[in-house]
Amino acid sequence: MKNTVTLVLILLLSYNGNCAKILGVFTAPGPSHYLLGSTLMKALAEKGHDVTVISAFGEKEPPKTKGTYRDIVATEVLENRKEMMKQREMNMFDQADANPFISTFFFGYMMPKMMEPALRNAEVQKLLHSDEKFDVVIVEQFMNNAEKALATHFGAPLVVVSALGANFWLNTLVGNSAPPSYIPMVVTDYSAPMTFCERLLNSLLFVVTDVYFNLVVYPAENEIIKKNIPNGPDLFDVLYNASIVLVNSHPSLNQPVPYVPNMIEVGGFHVTPPKKLPQDLQEFLDNAKDGVIYFSMGSNLKSADFPPEKRDAILRTFSKLKEQVLWKWEEDVLPGQPKNVKLSKWLPQQSILAHPNVKLFITHGGLLSTTETVYHGVPILTIPIFGDQKLNAKGAVNNGFGLMLSYNEITEESFTERIQEILNNPKYRNNAKKRSETFHDRQVSPMETAIYWIEYVIRHKGAPHLRVAALDLPWYKYYLLDVIGFLVSVSSVIAFISYYSIRAVCRKICNKRKTKKLKQK
Template sequence: MLVLLVGLLFILNGTHSARILGIFPMGAPSHYILGNSLLKGLAEKGHDVTMVSPFTEKNPPKNGSYRDIVLTGFLEDHDRRIKEMNMFEMEKQSFLTLLPLFANMMVGMCEQTLNHTNMQKLIHSDEKFDVVIVEQFMNEAQKALATRFNAPLILFSTMGANSWVNQLIGNPQPLAYIPEALLGYSSKMTFSQRLVNIFTYAAQLGLNHFYMYPEHDKLIKKYFPNGPSIYDVIYNASIVLLNSHPSINQPVPYVPSMIDVGGLHVKTPKKLPMDLQQLLDNAKEGVIYFSLGSNLKSALLPNEKRQILLNTFSKLKETVLWKWEDDTLPGKPTNVHIAKWLPQQDVLAHPNLKLFITHGGLLSTTETIYHGVPALAIPIAGDQKLNARQIVNMGIGLTIGYQEITEEALSNKINQLLTNPNFLKNAKSRSDFYHDRLVSPLDTAIYWVEYVIRHRGAPHLRVAALDLSWYQYFLLDVIVAMSAGTLFVLFVLYYIIKKTCSICCKRQKQKLKSN
């Protein structure tokens, strides 16, 4: 009887279990953290999860089933690429200069993923999946995996709403107050900024349609036998999960298929390792935490900038905890403590933490808002300038440009943040906004993934904009027709007036002759 009951429970549980494939091929740890948080959460709910990424999960969930397909060699390539790019030097270059180089790199990385031995085994296998979740990051050809496995497609954007996502689901993007994500503008743009914003948007759109999409179409044809057209792939997403929330990002329009799940990676704070716990507990003047994230390495900072930081920190009475990737830091002041890795979320949760000096990555921005900690952002690349602008706009911190860092400027910013209570007040208030949710972000994401699985997609959430050509969407055909009609009416009026004036002049001349 007991065996029968256990078997029945197993069968019942199996009916609610789905096979889920997640594609998160980026070598950046921050991208993996987000994808891994979602897929582990789905596995904990009893689903059978397969995750394709360069990483290996060291603590697989106890419930459900979790399997890694590891893109071996990707982490080494990522680290090499970061060093070669020298992101501190790239900070000087404009986004428009970097855009074509970045696009070409992403096409290459997309092919590298599809061509990987482990990915090829998956593509040519007999496996079945109920849904395919693909990270949205200029990797359009990889979305053909949903077609390959005859499963609904879900996109996961590691950023909030942006032009890369909006184009694919017909979401409006009013350029008057929504800047391109990588420009770092606020919603209140000047005339010149709006001009740059329009030009950048048009350049991004043109690059996609005339280079990116054709190149990805070639990849689909190369790696998927009888593969679909790129245009049947990119507009096929049932929903898009966005790493955003109104407490973190500026409010923008959303179509129904866009779901906010910003903060799904944030965990309940844990007790720190003993040595770190004692250090923070005993910091009577408080603690400043400094980290440039997982991609930017503090150890690669130019000597000049590193010395400015050391000189500035040495003048502070607070304890400074610095994520430093080398064993030693030459010239380190006594109040500065270094570590190659730190449990950032748990550090930010400590009551003695007064300030977070950050690169302004979205995960770090989310975590500082979650814990209500004032921040000083030093943005370098990607969406960091936009996030830094948001930190300033929310009143929870300040920002300083990398090229603007001097001892005087940096000390001034830090002192403002430590002495003005409004920053802490605003940070706590913003944290309240973040926490005031009906459902947690992870549970929200899981619900919508299961929703798509239950209904075999979500075509009823698809907006009609996706069925329009670009000139129809922007009403260019209507504008041309109206302009032509207006010109025709003006021409007729002009002709009538001219004819009337001509007749009047003739009559006037005849009258003068007769007199």
């Protein structure tokens, strides 16, 4: 009996020694963003850590894990988003033609306002006024820099999760090199190598965004900290303080770019093994002898919001196909629905893409959807609307596993042409399979990588040795403006002295010649 008690005590002590208290903050009002955060936090809880998650969604049922999992759901975020959209009478498809400069101003203005209600939530405020401490705070990077102050408030290292690959919003905060000469801004559809005009516009957008953030966005986020966090620090004391950044990218998906030591690629960490499909879906996919086209515009966009002329063009195209079509349609009825089209308001996307009969994925080109199609080796046709979707769509085209169709170019003819090209040309599926092989060829899974580095930060108390010196330099030193100014000044002085010295010598020589001529006369 004594030995048993001793063993139990040893096990408990061992468990507590490896268990950390982790706070995750994923308040973006988009289901795809929450999917990333919740997948990571549930994996940490399954590892035995005690996890608290602040989000706009929450879990319907508490996950069964080795550690604890506590949800704090800020419903105010979704209510605020809905009200803001209603006031501006916004349809997300209206963003398809948005100018990149306008998109930048839009995101910079909207996102902090959308996420501030999370900090005002009663349960969040209760947590902020408690004596609770955490070993690490994990915050998603999506124009919500004010939430990074939670790490300072709780005296914990900060881990940042980027739902996108390396981008302007992230690179400047960790001192990562991102020359606009070959790294496109996230709201563009450029890809390397860029034309002269693209490099010109990309560089202008880089400068305008940097100025806009420093003069408008960051001060607004600083005010959010002061209003909602007790004894809140200044934004600029936390803005560049991330111990590590988990970047949702991978060479199979993204353009190769530089990364500083504390940027860790974990692209695809949200992808899970396919689960058993509902019987009706399983039978639909199994019985599709000519294959299946899967069509989904993601979680923020709704296919039901397509204007009638676009919807009818799509339906006429589908009605001519021998393939079956599985369409995520958010309403009960689809006027003019062809016999080969099956509808559902929700579909288990990852499990569907894993089915061998799926021949094509028609998508908005969101990064999670693009990641999942590469994981399963399915070619895509993208209809990008906003954000990084155009950039992802261009990447699929450049890498040969998909085509892109602009929203404004959707007609029966253009839609049919691209679908038939992908279905009948084996290069798209072959390239998708090659990309999938590259995606899977890793030493360890992306989730294992993410968990390792989070625990690394906890073990090393923030891992300050990974921080690059660039973060401690003022902007004029970072861009060597002081050195350039010095060299220009020295060169100017040398040129000035040389000019007047040569001029004086020349005058002296001329004067001697004149004197000599006068003597000869």
